[in-house]
Amino acid sequence: MNFKTIFVLSSIVSALMLGGCTSTSSFLSSSGPSYTAVGSTNHVNDAMAIQVIDVNDNIARHLATTKAQANFSEAFGTKTSSNYPVASGDALQVSIWEAPPATLFGGGILMPTGVSTSAVNTFPEQVVQSNGMINIPFAGQIMVAGKSLKEIEKEIVQRLHGKANQPQAMVLLTKNMSANVTVVGEVNANLRMPLSPRGERLLDALAAAGGVKQPIHKTTMQLTRGDKVRAMSLENIILDPKQNIVLQPGDVLTAMYQPLSFTILGALGKNEEQSFEAQGITLAQALARAGGLQDARSDAKGVFIFRFEDKDALEWTSNPTATADGKVPVVYRIDLRNPATFFVAQNFLMHNKDILYVSNAPAAEMQKFLNIVTSTLFTITAPFSSGLVK
Numbered sequence: 001m002n003f004k005t006i007f008v009l010s011s012i013v014s015a016l017m018l019g020g021c022t023s024t025s026s027f028l029s030s031s032g033p034s035y036t037a038v039g040s041t042n043h044v045n046d047a048m049a050i051q052v053i054d055v056n057d058n059i060a061r062h063l064a065t066t067k068a069q070a071n072f073s074e075a076f077g078t079k080t081s082s083n084y085p086v087a088s089g090d091a092l093q094v095s096i097w098e099a100p101p102a103t104l105f106g107g108g109i110l111m112p113t114g115v116s117t118s119a120v121n122t123f124p125e126q127v128v129q130s131n132g133m134i135n136i137p138f139a140g141q142i143m144v145a146g147k148s149l150k151e152i153e154k155e156i157v158q159r160l161h162g163k164a165n166q167p168q169a170m171v172l173l174t175k176n177m178s179a180n181v182t183v184v185g186e187v188n189a190n191l192r193m194p195l196s197p198r199g200e201r202l203l204d205a206l207a208a209a210g211g212v213k214q215p216i217h218k219t220t221m222q223l224t225r226g227d228k229v230r231a232m233s234l235e236n237i238i239l240d241p242k243q244n245i246v247l248q249p250g251d252v253l254t255a256m257y258q259p260l261s262f263t264i265l266g267a268l269g270k271n272e273e274q275s276f277e278a279q280g281i282t283l284a285q286a287l288a289r290a291g292g293l294q295d296a297r298s299d300a301k302g303v304f305i306f307r308f309e310d311k312d313a314l315e316w317t318s319n320p321t322a323t324a325d326g327k328v329p330v331v332y333r334i335d336l337r338n339p340a341t342f343f344v345a346q347n348f349l350m351h352n353k354d355i356l357y358v359s360n361a362p363a364a365e366m367q368k369f370l371n372i373v374t375s376t377l378f379t380i381t382a383p384f385s386s387g388l389v390k
Helices: 003-026 035-039 057-068 072-076 149-160 202-208 234-239 283-289 362-385
Strands: 051-054 091-097 120-122 133-136 140-143 168-175 180-185 191-194 219-225 228-233 252-257 260-266 273-276 298-310 327-334 355-360
Touching: 072 219, 072 228, 091 133, 091 149, 140 149, 149 168, 180 202, 191 202, 202 219, 202 234, 202 252, 219 234, 228 234, 273 283, 283 355
Parallel strands: 051 327, 180 252, 260 355
Antiparallel strands: 091 120, 091 168, 133 140, 180 191, 219 228, 219 252, 260 273, 298 327, 298 355
8 A cells, every 4th residue: 555545535534523523423323413403402493492401309399389289289279168059940848837826827736735835837849940059938038049058048137137037048959950960971970979068078079970981090089179189199188188088169180090101302212202190200210210321322411301381380581472372482491411310210200291301421422423534444455455456
């Protein structure tokens, strides 16, 4: 091999090395963006205004607290009152007593001893009209909608004062058509369950519906009360008695089979979509299910979580641009070179549809480059070594 040939080979190698040092990633294949590329996302992509957040203990705790506020006990309170007001469509039965000598509703009962006792007069069952009224003889039209049974009894007695002799009234709810909850979804029997003064709880309604069709750890319960909607895993409700709250009239309880999952990409043991339980998993568990970081490829400081976060989830360093549904694109950056981060990873909760990505280490990129250089040199020198070129 003459000097001219050696010079040509040296020039080619120098050009490759120069290209590799300046822009190796431009011609090397990769499983995704590098640590530097992800870190500068919020600067280069102004259209999306992506937020890049370094995960620490404070961030993990704040996100966990925000998620905990979605619990039923926090969102709806632990009210135990079951004194439901009467409403249109309910059926009532009214009974009235008079002290002897009763005159308004009929005479009292004469006992063998000659003492007259009061008699009860029970009126036919009445359905509360659309205007909220019922009719009581000698008392007239009485507004009962929005009142408790005790309040209705007091109103009747006041109306009969001066007409009946020491009247007493008792009102019974015979048909509850307004204080109901609706149970739908992945239950064995969709139903509309009436509430009683006992105060039925969430699991009572679920039991009345015959239980859920899917496994408990894969079932999410959604409670809708007015314009407020919250969801919790059924397993967490069972484990935490405070979440088994007392239901209120008009509540809608929906059992949902929602297989939660996150996507694994980059320099991990496997690249796939991984399912997880409705009660949730932590980042540490997610990394384990992903097969862990690969020693030969992974950049321990380049662990990222890509997520669409609620706009009020964190205090952003800059004004974020939200999507049409009010979500902020966020990249959470985790440095596993720091031993303390492993404790943080046990508190950082994964969300449904998260993307877990680990970038390639710089050494792995250099190794790819050297492999290309070596392959190129072998291809070029092969004709000289074989004597085909002199």
